[in-house]
Amino acid sequence: MKKTLLFLFLAVVTTATIQAQGIRYGFKMGVNASSVSNLEFETINVNGGAQSSAPSEDEDGRVNFTAGFFAEIPMSETFSIQPEFVYSSQGNQGEGFKTDYLQIPIGLRLNFNKLYVMAGPQVGIKISFFEQSEDYKSIDFLGFGAIGYHFGENFFIEGRYTLGFAEIFEDDANIPILGPIEDGEVNLDTRYRNLSGNNTYVSIVVGYRL
Template identity: 30%
Template sequence: MKKTILGIALAISSLTFAQQKAKASASPVSFGVKAGLNVSSINADDAKAKAGFYGGVFANIPVATSFSVQPEVLYSGMGAKNKDYSSVKLNLDYISVPVMLQYNVLPELYLEAGPQFSFAISKKIKGDGGSVDVDNYYKGFDFGVGIGAGYYIAQGFGVTARFVAGATDIVENNSGDAIRNNVFQVGVAYKF
């Protein structure tokens, strides 16, 4: 819970800094919302991808002619399905705080890369018999590195795609190979 509160405080302070930066400079800081589909998995032998949802807010802060920093606060549903029993799912829900450095290839097209800090808000295994909390088996923090692209079609509306590769082991006291989250996101965004 402390990590979740810390993550939310970090995100709010980033957005507050963005507003102060907007007042201090001539560069326009823009805010927006985004949402879409997560296709996530973990790198375990018995896991396969499952679909989920992501959504949240962002601030886009220009730092140079073609570069900007975009901190975000997102709800992100991740996890995996069991290969042998597709009704059994690992549901890992996070508040994610990506901080992406964006390069504008064209005024409408950008490429991005950066770190993502995620704080677990729910960890469950769900099957035909219901769901079970697995808080003691999975860590409350996850770190990943994202790369992606986006294209703004018209009047603030855009499409986005991003892959986030997990860099930390998500299993508590794991004595085997590291288990990491991996997620591919595709969605829409709107800048105000």
């Protein structure tokens, strides 16, 4: 089902881009302030020994890099459609909660001279290759809202809020806890199980429109 929705989503982006005229392309880069929202979990020692305490950074958000390309497809003088392909590093500070995605938003954009607002659906494709990445689902579904301002004809700055709607963890997710036990050593036998959460992040980017 998810693969079918992803295929349809990409088909809409490709068709709209090919058929439209007067397309303007651009690129952008900036930072995300990300977190795993609604995070829930259980801790268990797989060998029945002492459990590590969950380090606070596993539940704390982090600031990370984002960059991508976009096409602005005009439909009228004030309305345009903006598909994007964006690399986005997300998750929390803890090593087991960091993930990288190729995000593919489709923005419905209203232009007011130099100011614009935009909102729309988004699909995230997991591209992380670290050990714990197998604990995360391959596809994520999100929505976003943004406001931006153009400086002259080409440069712009934009703020965006993105909220995930789908569960990001696999049902059998098994993430090691790297917090210390009482003697100060790290016990990798303690794991996060029964995880639940959604991707959420705020982005600030600067960009250039050709």
